[in-house]
Amino acid sequence: MPLSCAIVCGHGLTVGVIDLKPLKKAIFPVAGLGTRFLPATKSIPKEMLTIVDRPIIHYAVEEAIEAGCEVLIFVVGRSKQAIVDYFDANPELEAELEAKNKVEALEIVRNIIPPHVKCFFVRQAKPLGLGHAVLCAADLIGDDEPFAVVLPDDLIDGYNVGGALSQMLEVHQDTGKAVLAIEKVPMSQVHQYGVIRPLDAKHFPMQITEIVEKPKAEDAPSNWSVVGRYILTPDVLEALKTQEAGAGGEIQLTDAIAKCLPSEGFVGHPFQGKRFDCGNKKGFLEANIHFGLKQGLTESHE
Numbered sequence: 001m002p003l004s005c006a007i008v009c010g011h012g013l014t015v016g017v018i019d020l021k022p023l024k025k026a027i028f029p030v031a032g033l034g035t036r037f038l039p040a041t042k043s044i045p046k047e048m049l050t051i052v053d054r055p056i057i058h059y060a061v062e063e064a065i066e067a068g069c070e071v072l073i074f075v076v077g078r079s080k081q082a083i084v085d086y087f088d089a090n091p092e093l094e095a096e097l098e099a100k101n102k103v104e105a106l107e108i109v110r111n112i113i114p115p116h117v118k119c120f121f122v123r124q125a126k127p128l129g130l131g132h133a134v135l136c137a138a139d140l141i142g143d144d145e146p147f148a149v150v151l152p153d154d155l156i157d158g159y160n161v162g163g164a165l166s167q168m169l170e171v172h173q174d175t176g177k178a179v180l181a182i183e184k185v186p187m188s189q190v191h192q193y194g195v196i197r198p199l200d201a202k203h204f205p206m207q208i209t210e211i212v213e214k215p216k217a218e219d220a221p222s223n224w225s226v227v228g229r230y231i232l233t234p235d236v237l238e239a240l241k242t243q244e245a246g247a248g249g250e251i252q253l254t255d256a257i258a259k260c261l262p263s264e265g266f267v268g269h270p271f272q273g274k275r276f277d278c279g280n281k282k283g284f285l286e287a288n289i290h291f292g293l294k295q296g297l298t299e300s301h302e
């Protein structure tokens with residue numbers, strides 16, 4: 001059912017009402033090689049490395065399902081079969097657990113994906129960049145529906161306020177605009193991120209007036225960086241169809257968003273919660289400690 005969104009001007013007056021389609025689909029670009037984690041990633045996709053007892057990708061999927069997504073689209077590469085298997089049923093394992101009356105373990109294995117959620121897998125034949133990966137999923141997105149892009153490397157614990165994507169969905173429903181998760185990073189790190197120029201950094205959510213992929217510190221429009229959560233509209237997919245290679249010689253999602261900025265409103269949401277960059281060893285280790293302590297793991301536990 002479409003939601004109505006009141007467009008409110010700066011003085012608090014309602015100036016219009018638009019119908020918003022609900023957010024039902026999420027794209028997970030998971031085709032990357034994970035070279036930073038070699039040799040582990042020689043035979044295991046980096047998204048399958050575990051944080052305590054679940055693979056990194058499981059946390060991202062849970063966050064999308066919590067936000068109401070029912071169609072999960074994984075953009076995989078050739079070496080990612082383990083991800084496909086993880087989200088599929090495993091009848092042999094289930095039969096074995098059932099025979100041994102391991103009820104708790106059986107529940108865990110069966111409930112990774114709830115029955116109302118469907119998974120789709122599309123292949124990205126060549127690693128041509130994040131924008132290209134998202135474009136690989138374009139045919140599964142309708143002409144006028146919003147969709148989420150979730151990068152599992154950015155693992156976010158939304159504490160008690162809910163997942164980052166749920167928080168962003170609220171902003172999308174309040175403003176009717178596409179929403180990017182943003183976080184302030186040290187100027188020395190902006191070259192690793194998409195970076196925005198906010199119209200007014202004191203006004204949340206921030207209206208975005210410019211976005212640049214991996215700028216040098218001296219060229220960066222601010223140090224508000226995009227982290228791996230997006231709620232986008234299909235205009236971005238249209239822009240991606242003609243997007244040329246940008247930073248690092250790759251087709252960048254950021255560049256397609258930049259093209260849409262003048263016509264589409266984009267806002268940045270500084271989510272509440274703690275982000276772990278599991279794309280590097282330090283962040284991965286910190287996430288393991290954080291989620292381990294959160295589960296109350298001590299020496300007396302298994």
Ligand code: G1P
Pocket residue numbers: 130151154192193194195213214225226227228252253254279
């Ligand atoms: C990607 C995006 C970048 C974003 C980052 C967040 O970069 O291209 O704009 O800031 O994710 O993690 P990557 O980390 O894939 O190089």
